[in-house]
Amino acid sequence: QLLAAERQLSASLEAKVEERTAALRAAQNRLIQSEKLAVIGQLASSLAHELNNPLQAIESGLGLVMTELDGAAPEVQQDLTIIAQELERIQTIFRQMLDFYRPVSHDHLPLDVNALCDGVRILMRKRLQEAGITLQLQLADSLPTPCGDSNQIKQVLLNLILNAAEAARGDAAHIELATAAQGETMRITLTDNGSGIAPEHLPRLFEPLFTTKTRGLGLGLAISREIIERHGGKISVASALGTGTTFTITLPVTGVCDHE
Numbered sequence: 363q364l365l366a367a368e369r370q371l372s373a374s375l376e377a378k379v380e381e382r383t384a385a386l387r388a389a390q391n392r393l394i395q396s397e398k399l400a401v402i403g404q405l406a407s408s409l410a411h412e413l414n415n416p417l418q419a420i421e422s423g424l425g426l427v428m429t430e431l432d433g434a435a436p437e438v439q440q441d442l443t444i445i446a447q448e449l450e451r452i453q454t455i456f457r458q459m460l461d462f463y464r465p466v467s468h469d470h471l472p473l474d475v476n477a478l479c480d481g482v483r484i485l486m487r488k489r490l491q492e493a494g495i496t497l498q499l500q501l502a503d504s505l506p507t508p509c510g511d512s513n514q515i516k517q518v519l520l521n522l523i524l525n526a527a528e529a530a531r532g533d534a535a536h537i538e539l540a541t542a543a544q545g546e547t548m549r550i551t552l553t554d555n556g557s558g559i560a561p562e563h564l565p566r567l568f569e570p571l572f573t574t575k576t577r578g579l580g581l582g583l584a585i586s587r588e589i590i591e592r593h594g595g596k597i598s599v600a601s602a603l604g605t606g607t608t609f610t611i612t613l614p615v616t617g618v619c620d621h622e
């Protein structure tokens with residue numbers, strides 16, 4: 363009997379050690395991810411600082427040349443348009459990378475999440491319409507109020523919608539943005555019926571610099587997770603290849619917010 367008890371004890375100890383080791387490994391992994399983010403942020407901010415002036419000079423020079431060559435041959439104008447577009451792309455990359463270097467502090471104000479969702483819908487309306495994608499809102503009637511920084515949450519929603527739009531396919535491309543109250547939290551879900559995510563990619567999705575796109579940066583989801591966790595919330599993903607993807611954000615609603 364004693365032997366059986368001892369065996370049971372050692373089995374349960376082993377299970378506990380395994381559980382703790384897994385938790386430790388996960389924590390260590392997260393630490394590496396945040397360090398990676400911090401290093402990218404510092405590098406991006408010093409690079410952007412150095413390159414901003416010459417980039418601005420190129421931009422204004424290009425503007426002048428484009429005006430001067432207004433009547434030039436179509437091929438020349440086409441080349442200039444390509445240069446302008448690529449310059450714009452460089453600037454967008456810098457803007458995204460600089461997002462890592464935001465000050466740590468952020469607003470802790472009451473958030474009207476439904477209004478934020480509607481604002482994002484209006485911002486994205488033209489772009490989605492042109493791509494033939496419908497965006498539907500399913501907003502809860504009485505939503506509890508989380509505290510936070512509306513610009514940052516807006517940025518997260520934009521990141522998710524841009525990804526969903528890129529994954530969208532076919533005539534019935536559809537995105538749904540929904541809000542709901544959920545106990546001591548509130549929930550935002552964004553569902554698309556796009557390409558879905560390969561199961562082997564799911565564990566790496568929120569890693570900085572993880573991308574499957576040839577022109578992707580792999581920063582959108584890493585930044586989004588950083589923002590949501592700074593708000594005390596969580597972001598998760600569920601996806602099926604060929605069917606679509608759902609991102610779920612939960613934000614706590616029990617805190618006391620600052621006043622405007």
Ligand code: ADP
Nearest residue numbers: 525526529558573574575578579580581582583
């Ligand atoms: P990027 O968009 O620059 O690749 P993100 O961090 O925003 O960086 O996304 C990382 C990867 O996650 C994408 O390259 C893509 O493979 C995948 N992904 C994100 N959202 C979706 C989605 N809604 N549907 C399918 N794949 C997605």
